[in-house]
Amino acid sequence: MNLSRPARITLRVAAVLGFAVIYVPLFLVLINSLNPDRSSGWPPPGITFHWWADAWGSAGARHALVTSLKAGVGATAAALVLGTLIAFAIQRFKFFGREALSFVVVLPIALPGIVTGVALNTAFRTVLEPFGVGLGLFTVVVGHATFCVVVVYNNVIARLRRMPGSYEEAAMDLGANTFRAFVDITFPLVRSALVAGGLLAFALSFDEIIVTTFTAGPDTQTLPIWIFSNMARPQQAPVVNVVAAVLVLLSVIPIYLAQRLSSDTASGSRI
Amino acid sequence: MTKTEPAAGSVRRLAGTLHRRPRLQLSLLLSAPLTWLVLAYLGSLAALFMSAFWTTDTFTSNVVKVWSGDNFKTLVTAEVYREVALRSVGVALAVTVICAVIAFPIAFFTARIAAPRWRPLLVVAILTPLWASYLVKAYAWRIILAEGGLLEWMLSPLGLDGPGYGLTATILVLTYLWLPYMILPIHTGLEQIPENLLDASSDLGARTGRTFRSVVLPVLLPSIAAGSVFTFSLSLGDYISVQIVGGKTQLIGNLIYSNITLDLPLAAALGTVPVVIIVFYLLAVRRTGALSSL
DSSP states (O other): OOOOHHHHHHHHHHHHHHHHHHHHHHHHHHHHTTOOOTTOOSSOSSOOSHHHHHHHTOHHHHHHHHHHHHHHHHHHHHHHHHHHHHHHHHHHOOOTTHHHHHHHHHHHHHSOHHHHHHHHHHHHHHHTGGGTOOSSHHHHHHHHHHHHHHHHHHHHHHHHHHSOTHHHHHHHHTTOOHHHHIIIIIHHHHHHHHHHHHHHHHHHHHHOOHHHHHHSOTTOOOHHHHHHHHTTOTTTHHHHHHHHHHHHHHTHHHHHHHHHSOTTSTTSSOO | OOTTHHHHHHHHHHHHHHHHOHHHHHHHHHHHHHIIIIIIIIHHHHHHHHHTTSEEOTTTOOEEOOOOOHHHHHHHHOHHHHHHHHHHHHHHHHHHHHHHHHHHHHHHIIIIISOGGGHHHHHHHHHHHHHSOHHHHHHHHHHHHSTTSHHHHHHGGGTOOOOOSSHHHHHHHHHHHHHHHHHHHHHHHHHHSOHHHHHHHHHTTOOHHHHIIIIIHHHHHHHHHHHHHHHHHHHHHOOHHHHHHOTTOOOHHHHHHHHTTTOHHHHHHHHHHHHHHHHHHHHHHHTTTOGGGO
């Protein structure tokens, strides 16, 4: 489009401003972790690394981090298995309810988290509690896996659609059985899609707060739950600032990994 | 012959059986996911919405399993619920419109004005904030909007006041949180418009404004619709950001949350409101063909 010079300049300025607004809060979080002022006032009166030392020693934050990692690994593992199974079933077979199933997979992430959370909470309490299974890490993993399935499914089915079935047929013509063909041909071809889906699933689980609130029970604190419950406490504010800064810094890892993966995985977007 | 021979034989037999019976393969593939998604997830959703038709004993807060439409009657007649439901839809719509308006110039720059070699990097720059924690971003805005925070420091020399915590702050933060979901599809949409389509428009005498209205906007509509699915439904269900920066503002999510322990049937009935709205929204958006590009 032949835009006039002023129009181009206006758009350029608007874009620069837009990116500035997107990034200012993230940088602010980093700066604030060094702010000596307990109430995070602006401008910071100086720089201190005191809070980082405090945060390092905070048992609550560490414990929450470990819980979050466990929940993330568990949910990712479950989502990888379930999402891959559904993707293969939908891509390779025709069956009654195929369309409906592909819609149900998306539902847990499309509906508000609070609805999913309350539904699972009620179900867990009525079904699991009679068996002596209370709300805890296990129920968090189940809840997270429910909405993580969709990202694995999306990645794997996108790959399967682009993968000609003739590769597997060729392997079988050469004498490989179903399992051998899967291990030698299909799996290597979908591996990077699985990595991308797993990465997204882990990030979703690690960040989730609403479903977690309803499935965690009083003794299980994931990192988001810990941050949320300590956010309003002036005493804990500096440690929360440091934890927030660490999370911003850590988000570089999945971005780097997502860039390393091949471009046809949906690793770029979070859905 | 080695000892593994019988094992290998049975594996091959199993593989053969599976190969000859695709239905068996399919049921093996589907049994675990169906148990999880249909039985556990859809089952608990159905149970929740069933309970919306039950009532609560006002003294004991116990659920009374007698079929009645009272909760829905309360929902429609009580002033509070109507007001909060309308406010929530209003917030979700406002966030969607503001996101679209802000996203367009950014996406236009990244997709068509920036030098092509910078474009992949700019896409990464759009995506990066999505990987940062939701809670951390909302918390950052809590600090920015606080008394003595960054915004006040920036605005006070101009003689202006910040919005403080409240409805405006809620809309602001939700817009910030979901903006990348809007920029990305618009960027992709703009990138895919062929240059000669725009050239043809100007050859036929259309100026920039006309080309924008008659060519760019219609082509972009599915992209905007796709982005709006995220901005709208994520805003409608949110109750955390409201708690962080909303002050006393209540949205439908807060009402559901505050009723859960005391009156689960009413909470369930309230929960149907966003679900029904989102389902209708998805159906409307599907007509633009946007869902297939998600």
